[in-house]
Amino acid sequence: MSRKLGSFVLGLFFFLSMFCFYMPVPVMAGGPIVLNYANFPPAPTFPCVQMEEWKRKVEERTKGKVLIQTYPGGTLLKAKGMMDGVIAGTADIGCLCMAYQPGRFPITNAISLPLGLPNSTVASLVLWELYKKYTPRSFAKVKVLTMFTTAPSNIMSKIPIRTLEDIKGVPLRASGGAAQILKAWGANRVGMPMPETPEALQKGVVKGLFSSLEVLKDFKFAELCKYVTITNTAVYPFAVVMNMDSWNRLPKDVQKVMEDLGREQCIWTGTYMDNHVAEALEWSQKTQGVEVIKLSKEEKARWDKLLDPIVDQWVKDMTAKGLPAAQIVEDIKSMIKKYE
Numbered sequence: 138m139s140r141k142l143g144s145f146v147l148g149l150f151f152f153l154s155m156f157c158f159y160m161p162v163p164v165m166a167g168g169p170i171v172l173n174y175a176n177f178p179p180a181p182t183f184p185c186v187q188m189e190e191w192k193r194k195v196e197e198r199t200k201g202k203v204l205i206q207t208y209p210g211g212t213l214l215k216a217k218g219m220m221d222g223v224i225a226g227t228a229d230i231g232c233l234c235m236a237y238q239p240g241r242f243p244i245t246n247a248i249s250l251p252l253g254l255p256n257s258t259v260a261s262l263v264l265w266e267l268y269k270k271y272t273p274r275s276f277a278k279v280k281v282l283t284m285f286t287t288a289p290s291n292i293m294s295k296i297p298i299r300t301l302e303d304i305k306g307v308p309l310r311a312s313g314g315a316a317q318i319l320k321a322w323g324a325n326r327v328g329m330p331m332p333e334t335p336e337a338l339q340k341g342v343v344k345g346l347f348s349s350l351e352v353l354k355d356f357k358f359a360e361l362c363k364y365v366t367i368t369n370t371a372v373y374p375f376a377v378v379m380n381m382d383s384w385n386r387l388p389k390d391v392q393k394v395m396e397d398l399g400r401e402q403c404i405w406t407g408t409y410m411d412n413h414v415a416e417a418l419e420w421s422q423k424t425q426g427v428e429v430i431k432l433s434k435e436e437k438a439r440w441d442k443l444l445d446p447i448v449d450q451w452v453k454d455m456t457a458k459g460l461p462a463a464q465i466v467e468d469i470k471s472m473i474k475k476y477e
């Protein structure tokens with residue numbers, strides 16, 4: 138009798154497990170759809186702050202139907218492996234800095250050219266519009282959820298840099314389009330993703346870095362770099378991308394929530410970045426004794442003149458690769474006017 142009951146229970150178990158196996162993933166557990174979101178820098182930095190904000194909005198707007206599990210600090214995917222990791226499905230969603238793979242994203246990386254992008258809010262909107270206009274092939278294998286940029290880059294250094302003569306040969310860390318700019322000014326440009334920079338600074342491999350200034354506070358670079366030279370140049374572009382199968386599996390209403398968030402998140406992040414840069418700079422000056430160096434008009438003119446050939450060279454190189462490079466530059470310039 139009890140043996141009969143045992144095999145009945147076993148049979149029922151197999152029957153139910155088969156049933157479960159064939160149900161589509163979202164309904165299987167009867168719980169929320171769980172999506173993994175990978176990010177490369179530490180949790181307090183702006184790419185992760187915007188990730189938590191996106192998670193909060195998605196969970197709220199899908200009324201608990203979706204749960205986003207976040208992985209900051211490169212615990213699931215690291216800076217340079219982000220795009221391929223998402224394509225392969227190691228994470229459902231990933232946040233990447235396009236400047237770390239300059240050749241891979243030629244159209245969207247054009248935003249790093251010295252074209253006078255004034256702040257992160259405007260630059261993020263320009264980047265988003267540029268992406269929507271050209272829908273570059275580099276993103277064909279993923280679903281792009283949003284894009285944004287950093288604020289313009291400035292020099293943070295252990296030694297004061299007041300003139301072009303001061304920057305000659307100084308090892309400074311920068312990636313992507315910003316590298317061309319440092320080279321033009323005569324610095325010894327050292328390339329590496331942001332998470333590797335604290336160690337390089339501590340060990341003295343570099344004497345400073347070229348980035349948006351919120352890192353003075355978020356990475357505590359103000360403790361090592363006591364000088365900031367204001368140049369307000371290159372912004373770095375970021376993208377948040379989703380694995381195509383993960384995207385296609387989502388119910389339409391969830392897809393709509395994410396679609397609608399694309400531009401909103403881009404503006405949110407730009408605004409957060411601009412405010413946070415101002416706050417970090419004030420903190421650095423007040424509590425860390427950081428000196429902010431503003432180049433004189435004549436000195437600034439010398440620096441700017443060295444950047445003039447960069448855009449022309451980029452147009453030449455990219456045209457040779459078959460891209461509508463001159464048009465892209467024109468578009469960026471007119472979008473800046475529109476959003477300013």
Ligand code: DTR
Pocket residue numbers: 178182183184234287311312330331332347348349352373
């Ligand atoms: N400026 C780029 C990107 C960047 C700026 N702030 C952060 C914080 C965390 C990661 C990346 C970035 C860079 O220098 O890498």
